[in-house]
Amino acid sequence: MKRYIIVCLSILFFSSCSNWLDVQPKTTVEEEEVFSREIGFKEALTGIYIKMASKDLYAKNLSYGFLDILGQRYEPSNVEAYQDELWYTFPSTKTESYTTTIWGKMYNIIANVNNLLYYCDKKRDVFTTENYYEIIKGEALGLRAFLHFDLLRMYGTIYEQNPTSKRIAYRTVFNREPKEMQASNVVVDSIIADLKQAEILLTDTDPLNFDFPKDEYEEQNMTSDRFLFYRHKRMNLYAVKALLARVYLYAGNKIEAANYAKQVIDSKQFDFVADVADLQRSKEIVFSIYVDDFDLQVKEEFGTNGSYYVSTMNFLYEMFDVTHDGTNDFRIREGVSFDFALNGITTRKYRQENMWSSTEGTVVLIRLAEMYYVLAECAADAQTAAGYLNAVREARGVDPTGLTEATRLNEIEKEYRKEFYGEGQLFFFYKRHGYTTFLHCPVERMVEKNYMFTWPENEELFGMTN
Template identity: 30%
Template sequence: MTSSKYIIAGLLGVVLCTTSCKKWLTVQPKTQMPADALFTTESGFQDALTGVYIQMKAASAYGQHMTFGTIERLTSSWDVTSNTTEQRLGLFNYSDEGVQFALANIYGQEYKIISSINAILAEVDAKKDVFLSPGSYEMMKGECLALRAYCHLDLLRLFGPVPGNIPGGTVLPYVKKISKDPNQHISYEQYQAELLNDLTEAAALLKDVDPFTKYSQADLSNPGSSSSPFRPDNTYSAWRFLRMNYYAVKALQARAYLWFQDNASAYACAKEVIDAKNPDGNAKFRLGVLSDMSGGNLNLSMEHMFGLYDFQLAVKYETHFLSGNLKKGSAVTTVNNQLYGNTGTDIRETNLWSLITLGSGSKCHIMKKYMAATESAVIAPFQIPMLRVSEMYLIAAETAPAGEGQQYWDAFRTARNISIVPLPSDPVQLQRDLVKEYRKEFFAEGQAFFAYKRINAPKASFLWAPSAATINYVVPLPLSEFVQ
């Protein structure tokens, strides 16, 4: 795995100070700059970090294949045509060349993102004096460490072993520096320690300086305006909900601890996010409700601790969903009955899907979560969910001390407008019931496969598994691990 001394950098940090939010969010990377020139100013570091977020929005990462693309094919989320790569992904046919190529693309892109992050981390301490804005050094380093952990966790969840069934030997490289030499694979325990250490350090760096801990999402969306008390010297610190902020780090810790079967730590981190308050005393991240979805906020942006802004989302929706390319069933009953249990009230069941007629005259059922108006001046419709507070409620329901999980389960189900039922006392049944909610909640967000894998769910509880499939959660590493 190698990396050039040249890294792609957007012009985001430069444009921030002089243009509107919408203009800032739609700037494309236009240049390549040598690292020795890029890392001489605070804005240069900001440009480099912007480049990381742009890489994360690539189709081979969270702009498609780690959200609604390849990763959802592993759980048969979309209808397939016979004898295609998409069908073979749902059959867990890892020996197929097309399947190998699709998974290798994800592997390569994740490590490319990590390489760009490491390019920043290699310079940030030595160039600490170029950070002139209060807290900017801590936010830069903290964000990078947490983003590195985010990507490494997804690599482990996809290509690593099933939790609770850890073999000896090595798993994957945890890459912390740029090198021309191949990165060594390390043990599962070492990988876990490196990942959690990155998150611990990131949380410590961000806790006292992240504006998100002191201001609301609305405040951060209107820096310097008469309606906002947030008046930063450098508006790069605005819109923190679109970046890896302090609460996103805590949410990622909760996700990671749950994966590593440390329930007490997972609960503590999830609870901190759930309990977070704005200066007015209201919840910093509230669960979305019926009025939000019926009002058009289909991705429930108020729940996002971290969402990637993708101004091309409307085009992607037309290309992949409205075209019928990504569909599930030719009648509403496929999703309503099998996925949601035909409640008639579940806000996801009643708002997120639409039965459309294609140009050919055939009907298909499509998801509207990523529908965004191209002329919209509002950020929310263009956010790709990366970490949501609903996941924290589900983690808390599973990991809270005896008797306390029910309150989180009740709050979650009430927000989704479905009946309140007791949590099972049997831990295995509890996990399986919760995984059913993960399947509903994070459809087209890339989390279902990981939810199934974490509990090693049997085929009987694996919704839409093809009859010919043999469930295999252990995705083999790409035949070639070389990343340019």
């Protein structure tokens, strides 16, 4: 399989005795050597993306795995497997291993990002390629914001109800000291500050190479710097803007959320894909990660012995609102978006073997449709909101729908169910709006604690959590 990434010659792990991190020791001399050359920064940044693409994080549990179990996306033959209240009990025998691992690995990556950012300025003189300093630092700042925001969405309270709760710490310095938990609104301010700085750095420096070579010949004959290609698999300028839209909506600032969502749409860098053979809808990808040997992982986990499938047609039809919208929506169509078999119904979204080099091994983290949904939530009236929803629906082969203020959120929720299957975003939608129940939810009445991941035991014992 053709690899789009530069092979990471040295994935960086740095030392700390803090309980925030789980890293291997590396001497300051070795660090200085790594960052004494421009290629060292490229290797370090690539290593960060590789660590994000582990099965414990975005290659599985923060996409189609744990988060989509919580979103009630699957129904194995044993109905009790996921339709169980213990999945919404933190901690429990179902959830504790996930929440402990996610916390440790996310902060480990943040430590690597912080070290990279430290050396970006300390060793700025080693950057000899035009715009490399701005691009690498901009990507790193965007990634730091992205990782902290997902930590807040998982471990934080329902923000709208309790914006001053202290659930995570925003780490900006690589050191050995634990840091006191900060109020969620303070964390949001830090996220936005990093994204704004990243936006400045990437403006007029990001090459915005979102082209998708369709065959190996095209890829092999790319003449420009390959490090700057496939920007949809990096924290690019428009990924930063899209994330700002996501964060501002989370914080309740609809004016700025709409502003940034419009900037992404109006950039004309992305467009809806009508080609049903393009399972990833490639030109709609704003930000994604590359997962090595993803085809083997998918074959195992979505195959006959996997755990990520739907066993009854009714379960799937409810999820995609077939009673109202029918089956013309290609997001549910057999042989296009799902495989229907006697042993279960599985998504085709991740069957990417023999696809274009630019789309193999792809897990989408932000896609174009979300920007339309942001605008639908922020629109001044239901009629305008319906226009944004219908732009996506029509691109998916579904008839337009009308909205009233009473039905607006319900229709947006249905679109999240259809659009982000296997991508981990639905649970965050339910949490952000404080849903007390949702489709196939096994809990009689969801409350804040059913949405809020717990800290690892060691963090409560030794961290600054009081």
